[in-house]
Amino acid sequence: MSNQKKRNFQIEAFKHRVVVDPKYADKTWKILEHAIHEIYNHNASGLSFEELYRNAYNMVLHKFGEKLYNGLVATMTSHLREISKSIEAAQGDSFLEELNRKWNDHNKALQMIRDILMYMDRTYIPSTRKTPVHELGLNLWRDNIIHSSKIQTRLQNTLLELVHRERTGEVIDRGLMRNIVKMLMDLGCSVYQEDFEKPFLEVSAEFYRGESQKFIECCDCGDYLKKAEKRLNEEIERVTHYLDSKSEVKITNVVEKEMIANHMLRLVHMENSGLVNMLLDDKYEDLGRMYNLFRRVPDGLSTIREVMTSHLRETGKQLVTDAERLKDPVEFVQRLLDEKDKYDSIITNAFNNDKTFQNALNSSFEYFINLNARSPEFISLFVDDKLRKGLKGVSEEDVEVILDKVMMLFRYLQEKDVFEKYYKQHLAKRLLSGKTVSDDAERSLIVKLKTECGYQFTSKLEGMFTDMKTSQDTMHGFYASHLELGEARTLVVQVLTTGSWPTQPGVTCNLPAEMSALCEKFRSYYLGTHTGRRLSWQTNMGTADIKATFGKGGQKHELNVSTYQMCVLMLFNNAERLSYKEIEQATEIPAADLKRCLQSMACVKGKNVLRKEPMSKDIGEEDAFFVNDKFTSKFYKVKIGTVVAQKESEPEKQETRQRVEEDRKPQIEAAIVRIMKSRRVLDHNNIITEVTKQLQSRFLANPTEIKKRIESLIERDFLERDSVDRKLYRYLA
């Protein structure tokens, strides 16, 4: 036993004699090959999936993977060649259908084959880095069908032809198109792009080039844009129906380029229907379409904006420089407002409230409003007109709307201080004549000016309101302390603070004795309550109501006249006939004013309370005047206006201008000193820029004037020039 035990055991490896049938591989492949044939021939129902899978498995296991793979390639290729032939044979429309059907078949077959060969797909293929079955199937389809010489171009042409037919209005089988395009996409991005998308874009470009050429020759701008928009939408729709979504940007780019970008200028400037005409006729829809289409192309919007701007500037310039229009300031401003409204609503309705368009609008207005030096005056006159009469019976909100619009024009003005000057004059007239309709509206506008330009801009204006209020109290006190004067207030005095009100040359005319006595009483009352003040009478600004009896019939009227007119009329209480010279001597009214005043009483029909010899339109120095006994009027109260030019006359304008220039000097100097105080040393150009910037909210400072102010400041030792660099200024504390 021990011997036996010591025997060395040797365990022999299990030798399973695998009897490899030399024909095993061939046999197994035959089975699989047969199966593939059956699958392609739609006979797969009789096949046993399990058996086939096992066979394939075994082949791979027994290292016949390569044989299996190569066999698959060969078999599939031969089938695809067959399929290719049958597709080629398809006539006309059935070509695509056949292709689609075969493609579906191929996909199904491929699915089954992949299932059978799954083991190979998982082990053999990754280890040998071969193409997986499914991908292989697609590649073979691509190489044998899609890229076969007889199919490739035919397919491309057919597809493009169908798109073309759809573009020309025919109905095509979109489902089929979608399937075929999907097939190209399944075969890989590059197949879709090379075999379809690229030629598709080229053909489209050509198509739209031709079409846009045709359209632009025969359509007006609006129609053209409609057509372009339609085409664009069609293409977008086409993409959603049967193209790759990535193609959308590409095809819309083609349409945009061919239909819009290439014809942009021609469209915008098209005669009788281009942008300018659309603007003129408020064609919101067309303008909106143009905006939306042009927005898609480079420089599109800037093209629209530029044309709009130059048109706006041109019309605006005509508007503000047309001599005919300058006759009526209210109309002038109303037109500006209308123009602004028009473009505001165009930008809102058609241009998507685009900020850049709003800016263009604003800069255009700023440009042309300031072309006319009288714009500030006219805007103030417009406000005057509205606050005098225009706002009666208008609701508060509407008043606000009108005032806001005026403020908007005001913002465009470069010379805001000129506006202030006129506004002050006009406000003074309104307040003193009691003509202002709504105190609330007046104050509302002041508040707006204040928020826009700051306290100093409106402090004087507010002072005027305060004076009016104080005067009421003063009058109350005056009559309370002079009870002998009775209830009827014969004299109403408004005490105006010098400086707050527009300065008037202080010429006082001779008041009638009755008046002077009363005035004296007031003077002593006022100076008694306010020591250290001076009163001077502004007889050029007052009004009077006088009772008059005319002729033998004793017609009674109440005449509403100016203080000057009152002075003249009172003279006739003691005289039948007065010559011009006599009147002038007695009243001492300045000649120009006296002539105007006599003219208004002797030469205006219906208001001619005086009679003049000789009869004529103008007042001569040798004329004589009588009370017009034959004066009649339907009304008891007769208002005799003075013949005043509402607009300023040329010399008045010059005078205002000069006052404005004079007022600017200290403001410019103050700005220079402010800047130099903080900067200490500054060069010439910078100081000019900074001063201009600082004063911009009030007026546009003239560089020469700034220079003069600098020179003056140097002279007064506020500044000095740097001893080395003469362009540098130093601040001297």
Next chain:
Amino acid sequence: MDSPDSIFEIYIRYYDIRSLKSLQSDGHDEHEGKSSRDALAQLLKIVNLKFHSRTSIFDELLKLMSELELMADFSEFSRFYDFVFFMCRENGQKNITVNKAVSAWKLVLAGRFRLLNQWCDFVQENQRHNISEDTWQQVLAFSRCVHENLEGYDPEGAWPVLIDDFVEHMYRVLGSNREPIFFCNCGDTESQSCTFEDPLP
């Protein structure tokens, strides 16, 4: 302070006050600046007492001019130029009259300013106000950088308005008459050849 007798002494005193001023940290010390200003005012009083008539001032200046080394040394000339303005001031006024300024320019800038005649004519005709010290000094700077065809003039160059107006006037003259019509006929043929463009010190 003993009062200086001749124009030379006044010039030296002026020179001293001025250089004192420029020594003090750019003349920015307020107190010192004030004292030099006072000293100049004092000096001016003496001048006004000494030289009554206008002609005598110009005679004296001419005398001084011939003694100074003005041709070679620009900084010397520049100081002398300022001194001329100082001498032309009357009764403690800061500015000088147009007539005086024009006579002074003709004297001191002869041969140094190619547009001198045009300039003097222009000022005489168009300037109503007196000439300030700044304008006076800038005319020298202007004379040195501008050519007779106005080349070298920079409209943004911080020139006094009077000079701007002059240039504009000259452009009009040039525009209406294409030919270069002016030549420096400053009377002083000797100094015609003097250097116009000597570099700034």
